[in-house]
Amino acid sequence: NAGVMQNPRHLVRRRGQEARLRCSPMKGHSHVYWYRQLPEEGLKFMVYLQKENIIDESGMPKERFSAEFPKEGPSILRIQQVVRGDSAAYFCASSPTIDRGQRSYTFGSGTRLTVV
């Protein structure tokens, strides 16, 4: 049973370009969460999605960032017109339901975005 798959593992973008980060949740998981880890920081919540629905995007920057989790295919975190401050590791996690005990809340290995 493959874990949470994120790709690419590393992504380099020039300022002004678009970055698309992909997350395939674990099989059977319909809840996806995105977190961002800035240098020297812990992970910070960005957005929570269920299939075809954004449940909570309170941690997302208001501009340039968007996320989706379509009926078919992976969840996508999209960053338009990237700036140097977007350089970070972006983590995806998934769970089958709201998992209060955290037992099945599983993280991927992250995508490291570097903006040059």
Added chain:
Amino acid sequence: AQTVTQSQPEMSVQEAETVTLSCTYDTSESDYYLFWYKQPPSRQMILVIRQEAYKQQNATENRFSVNFQKAAKSFSLKISDSQLGDAAMYFCAYRTAKGGGSNYKLTFGKGTLLTVNP
């Protein structure tokens, strides 16, 4: 809003010895979960141990145990018989157990980098 503080940016321990990583948190809630995650150089976030706030007994997982002091809002991680593979960044995290609302969000500390010396 809840906050999690890890006051030790870096710690080191000799192989086979014991080390304790500190974590304090701030919350007005009475029902919540606390976690320690390990992040090795591979970046994978690995759940090490979890504690339910309503349980007085400290959680234990093999060589890992916690000292949970609810009144003091303290949640330290003790690693016994340290091994080279324990070297990693360790994050303390908080999650509310309140029904409804945003009880799916984890709030992380900034982490403690643990070095294990042979």
